[in-house]
Amino acid sequence: MTTPDGRAQRGVFLLLRRLRVPLIVLISAYAVAIAGFTVVPGYHPNGRPWTMDFLHAVYFVSFLGTTIGLGEIPYPFSDAQRLWAVLSIFTTVLSWLYGIGAVFSTLQDPLFRRVLHENRAAAGVRRLRERFYLICGYDDSGTLVARELAEAEVRIVVVDSKTSRVDAVEIDSLRMQVPTLEGDASDPRTLSLAGLGSPLCAGVVALTGDDAVNVNIALAARLLNPQAEIICAARWHHKQPEMAAVGANHIINPFDTFAERLVLAVQSPSLHVIYEALTIQNANAMGTPRPLPLGRWIVCGLGPFGRTVRRNLERAGIEVTVIEEHGDDELPDGCITGAPTRSETWRAANVETAGGVVVCSADDTVNLTASLAARRLNPSVFIASRQNERRNSPMFRAAPIDLAVLSGYIVAAEVLRIIRAPQLSYFLRLARQQKEDWAHDLLMAMREHIGDETVESWSVTLDRDGAEAVVAALRAGRAVRVGDLMKAPDNRDLRLRAVPLLLQRGQDKVLRPEDDVTVAEGDRLLLCGRAIASSRMRWTVRDDTVLAYVLDGVASNRRVPWPSLPSLPSKA
Numbered sequence: 001m002t003t004p005d006g007r008a009q010r011g012v013f014l015l016l017r018r019l020r021v022p023l024i025v026l027i028s029a030y031a032v033a034i035a036g037f038t039v040v041p042g043y044h045p046n047g048r049p050w051t052m053d054f055l056h057a058v059y060f061v062s063f064l065g066t067t068i069g070l071g072e073i074p075y076p077f078s079d080a081q082r083l084w085a086v087l088s089i090f091t092t093v094l095s096w097l098y099g100i101g102a103v104f105s106t107l108q109d110p111l112f113r114r115v116l117h118e119n120r121a122a123a124g125v126r127r128l129r130e131r132f133y134l135i136c137g138y139d140d141s142g143t144l145v146a147r148e149l150a151e152a153e154v155r156i157v158v159v160d161s162k163t164s165r166v167d168a169v170e171i172d173s174l175r176m177q178v179p180t181l182e183g184d185a186s187d188p189r190t191l192s193l194a195g196l197g198s199p200l201c202a203g204v205v206a207l208t209g210d211d212a213v214n215v216n217i218a219l220a221a222r223l224l225n226p227q228a229e230i231i232c233a234a235r236w237h238h239k240q241p242e243m244a245a246v247g248a249n250h251i252i253n254p255f256d257t258f259a260e261r262l263v264l265a266v267q268s269p270s271l272h273v274i275y276e277a278l279t280i281q282n283a284n285a286m287g288t289p290r291p292l293p294l295g296r297w298i299v300c301g302l303g304p305f306g307r308t309v310r311r312n313l314e315r316a317g318i319e320v321t322v323i324e325e326h327g328d329d330e331l332p333d334g335c336i337t338g339a340p341t342r343s344e345t346w347r348a349a350n351v352e353t354a355g356g357v358v359v360c361s362a363d364d365t366v367n368l369t370a371s372l373a374a375r376r377l378n379p380s381v382f383i384a385s386r387q388n389e390r391r392n393s394p395m396f397r398a399a400p401i402d403l404a405v406l407s408g409y410i411v412a413a414e415v416l417r418i419i420r421a422p423q424l425s426y427f428l429r430l431a432r433q434q435k436e437d438w439a440h441d442l443l444m445a446m447r448e449h450i451g452d453e454t455v456e457s458w459s460v461t462l463d464r465d466g467a468e469a470v471v472a473a474l475r476a477g478r479a480v481r482v483g484d485l486m487k488a489p490d491n492r493d494l495r496l497r498a499v500p501l502l503l504q505r506g507q508d509k510v511l512r513p514e515d516d517v518t519v520a521e522g523d524r525l526l527l528c529g530r531a532i533a534s535s536r537m538r539w540t541v542r543d544d545t546v547l548a549y550v551l552d553g554v555a556s557n558r559r560v561p562w563p564s565l566p567s568l569p570s571k572a
Helices: 007-018 020-039 054-067 079-107 110-126 140-151 163-171 188-193 211-224 237-246 254-267 269-279 304-315 343-348 364-377 390-398 407-420 424-431 436-450 468-475 531-542 544-552
Strands: 132-136 155-160 180-182 201-206 229-233 250-252 297-300 320-324 356-359 382-387 403-406 456-461 491-495 498-505 508-511 524-529
Touching: 007 020, 007 079, 007 110, 020 054, 020 079, 054 079, 079 110, 110 180, 110 188, 132 140, 132 211, 140 155, 140 163, 140 407, 155 163, 163 180, 188 211, 201 211, 211 229, 211 237, 229 407, 237 250, 250 407, 254 269, 254 304, 254 407, 269 407, 269 424, 269 436, 297 304, 297 364, 304 320, 343 364, 356 364, 364 382, 364 390, 382 390, 390 403, 403 407, 407 424, 407 456, 424 498, 424 508, 424 524, 436 498, 436 524, 456 531, 468 531, 468 544, 498 531, 524 531, 531 544
Parallel strands: 132 155, 132 201, 155 180, 201 229, 229 250, 297 320, 297 356, 356 382, 382 403
Antiparallel strands: 456 524, 498 508, 498 524
């Protein structure tokens, strides 16, 4: 199998083309040496004239060029034969040195190494037998996404333009073998080589850090693999319409996501804890809701991050004071101009009376220094600071900062949420429209049923592929309720350690469906709970006898006499 542009064969052709002259020289040297030994006269021990036959000539020259001879065969040489042997030694040895040098030169040639690298990557993609995600970009967010998906045994392929990041895939010791390709992800040939056109490619995740490149990736993915799910990260708002126009299914702006979560923490502390539990790995629902101050906030820095935070805070009715080091005509009224690392600037912004501070610089050193300056003037102020590089995490943990915002972590959490539980975005969007009392009740339910265990979220689709037992029961006229699915499959008197979050039926969505809600074929149910609850529930919805037990309380080893579903057509 070759790549679309024949790259898989170029390595062999390139090697042969580079070694063509050395091979001709080597073969010619051996041919001349062998021919000479068959014609140069020698003498038999009895004194008769003698010439070496072809077989002896080939044998002698074969070890002559590599070991400088093992003796004169089959008889002692004449002076003419010895002279020819000396000439043959120098000729063959020099030919070998020339050939070996050409081999090493070719192996070190960047072009040849590039072709070999592409061939290895293409071979790794061809060996995949499961659905995989193509991750374009292996920065902080790409690293986190790759690690979590590998831990979940989801196959991935990584593409990045930097050699150091491609090498980091092996250094990170992921749980499974990951094909990697160094190349420009905006080049359709690179994406094709990485498996974009494969029917096993389930989705493309564009995390290159360059919005223009991410747009090109989304366009190539939509045209070359229309069935693939496309997830794009975007830092600039004017690029998001382009991503949507070319067919991106999900667009993640880390600045918007953080700003929304910050306002959420101010307006609904309980929902913020729920959001953290559902979107952050290894999180639980036992966090204490911390009401953030409702008073005046200070936004330090008016880059893309600062403008987004300011807009969302003001939209929530919160007074905002802006600090910007470089003044211009587009600054808002009341903006304080000055270096954020100087105490005078923070005094001018009246940080002593502020409730919260968000430091938004693109430089981690500036963010840490500015946070320290604000903390010295107001020890009780809430400080959230942008963190640009993951390697600086130890300093941010040691600094007097209440919340460090790592863009890569936010993007990774959103990508994993989309891949693992696509319905979760619908739930979170609807939940933000609810009041604090509703969120508090849900948080208490999560604590009661899940406890301090890590919260996992999953979706169950009630169709023939994922819930054949439930579909058969519904077609037989049986009523199946949400509460029935929440019963333990081995003891129907016990409830699974899970909480239903959303029931989706077509375009209709029901938040926190009650136990007496009847489900229908095609419904999608979003739940959260302990990891084991997911597998136990899937056992219930797929096994006829288990479903009959949770519905009627009758345990039986016999198959339930519900009508059989027609067999599904085989998939190509």
